[in-house]
Amino acid sequence: METLIKVDVKASPKEHDVLHNRWHSDLPMVAWVSPGDQFRVECIDWTGGQIKNDDSATDIKVVDLTKVHYLSGPIGVKGAEPGDLLVVDILDVGVLQDSQWGFTGIFAKENGGGFLTNHYPDARKACWDFSGIYANSRHIPGVEFAGIMHPGLIGCLPSKDLLNTWNKREKALFDTNPERVPPLCALPYAETAHMGRMSGSAALEAAAEGARTVPPREHGGNCDIKNLTRGSSVYFPVYVNGGGLSMGDIHFSQGDGEITFCGAIEMAGYLDLRVKLIKGGMAKYGIVNPVFKSSPMEPKYSNYLIFEGISVDEDGKQHYLDVHVAYRRACLNAIEYLKKFGFTGAQAYAILGTAPVEGRISGIVDIPNACATLAIPTEIFGFDVMPNASGPTLSVPAGKDLAVVT
Numbered sequence: 001m002e003t004l005i006k007v008d009v010k011a012s013p014k015e016h017d018v019l020h021n022r023w024h025s026d027l028p029m030v031a032w033v034s035p036g037d038q039f040r041v042e043c044i045d046w047t048g049g050q051i052k053n054d055d056s057a058t059d060i061k062v063v064d065l066t067k068v069h070y071l072s073g074p075i076g077v078k079g080a081e082p083g084d085l086l087v088v089d090i091l092d093v094g095v096l097q098d099s100q101w102g103f104t105g106i107f108a109k110e111n112g113g114g115f116l117t118n119h120y121p122d123a124r125k126a127c128w129d130f131s132g133i134y135a136n137s138r139h140i141p142g143v144e145f146a147g148i149m150h151p152g153l154i155g156c157l158p159s160k161d162l163l164n165t166w167n168k169r170e171k172a173l174f175d176t177n178p179e180r181v182p183p184l185c186a187l188p189y190a191e192t193a194h195m196g197r198m199s200g201s202a203a204l205e206a207a208a209e210g211a212r213t214v215p216p217r218e219h220g221g222n223c224d225i226k227n228l229t230r231g232s233s234v235y236f237p238v239y240v241n242g243g244g245l246s247m248g249d250i251h252f253s254q255g256d257g258e259i260t261f262c263g264a265i266e267m268a269g270y271l272d273l274r275v276k277l278i279k280g281g282m283a284k285y286g287i288v289n290p291v292f293k294s295s296p297m298e299p300k301y302s303n304y305l306i307f308e309g310i311s312v313d314e315d316g317k318q319h320y321l322d323v324h325v326a327y328r329r330a331c332l333n334a335i336e337y338l339k340k341f342g343f344t345g346a347q348a349y350a351i352l353g354t355a356p357v358e359g360r361i362s363g364i365v366d367i368p369n370a371c372a373t374l375a376i377p378t379e380i381f382g383f384d385v386m387p388n389a390s391g392p393t394l395s396v397p398a399g400k401d402l403a404v405v406t
Contacts (some may be wrong), residue, residue, distance in 0.1 A: 263353025
């Protein structure tokens with residue numbers, strides 16, 4: 001497999017002209033391929049090396065989120081035009097030889113937060129070792145699982161009109177509560193923009209309006225879909241000539257929702273890809289957001305313990321068919337259950353973000369409560385976590401926990 005983009009995990013991201021951390025229609029292509037080509041793309045971790053393999057969460061607390069995500073690309077596909085579909089077959093995903101470890105962060109509320117930030121507002125970190133397809137952590141004993149490696153972030157460049165639409169609608173949302181912590185969205189921020197091979201005044205102008213890479217949007221982006229693993233295919237809308245495919249934020253494993261924000265096992269890694277085109281595919285299939293075909297290669301767990309949540313928040317307030325509240329309650333219910341076996345709340349929170357848990361909107365019509373479910377594969381634990389008449393057994397060594405700020 002030809003390595004189309006190669007990175008040095010020990011070098012600063014700014015030294016790589018094949019990386020960028022903003023979306024913009026004018027980003028130059030760093031390489032070109034033809035439909036049918038197969039190639040490898042290497043990626044650094046999403047923070048650009050800001051997080052270390054140690055037992056302190058200070059780096060999680062102070063990480064500069066205006067720099068992320070660092071993406072490899074953009075890659076042009078010959079013949080791709082606006083309105084086409086770019087078909088990307090994910091042939092393989094792997095760990096870089098020079099960086100065989102991963103990390104999970106619970107971000108401080110004032111610096112990103114997470115799905116349960118009001119319950120876990122302080123910075124915490126878990127580091128993970130890889131044993132082939134399995135991951136385990138010195139910070140979360142008693143747990144090991146097979147990873148579903150995937151790119152958390154992959155997508156094509158936006159057109160100028162689409163970029164302007166993003167910035168306009170997100171600024172309108174931000175202005176409804178500009179003092180909110182964490183903020184409602186991440187607006188353009190030129191000071192830490194890395195615009196790949198753009199230079200001079202063009203780079204400065206693009207940095208001022210380049211869209212941050214934080215959310216998913218119409219072009220794909222930071223969708224964090226754990227099932228986009230080896231053997232899957234993605235159909236991306238094309239908005240600029242050449243498509244401009246970029247990727248990064250490689251995950252060793254993740255649970256549905258990536259609930260701790262940096263909830264996956266983050267790592268540097270590579271993607272082996274094959275590209276094809278469907279001319280005029282957006283109109284032919286009515287596609288405005290990417291669609292994908294799942295992989296036949298995912299780990300198969302047979303036993304799950306499933307937790308429900310409904311649209312009633314922690315204070316007992318009734319909400320109307322609110323799936324955000326329902327999934328949060330399902331997660332909190334699962335955390336309280338796992339704490340009975342000796343896990344701390346932070347450890348249980350991290351497990352839900354990293355292990356291949358299955359999240360579902362199970363009911364969305366029975367007013368006033370939506371029902372969300374969270375299914376945890378019981379085989380990931382080194383002990384029995386099923387309910388029984390004798391009650392839970394404390395199985396996690398006392399004194400173990402995620403790394404804290406030092």
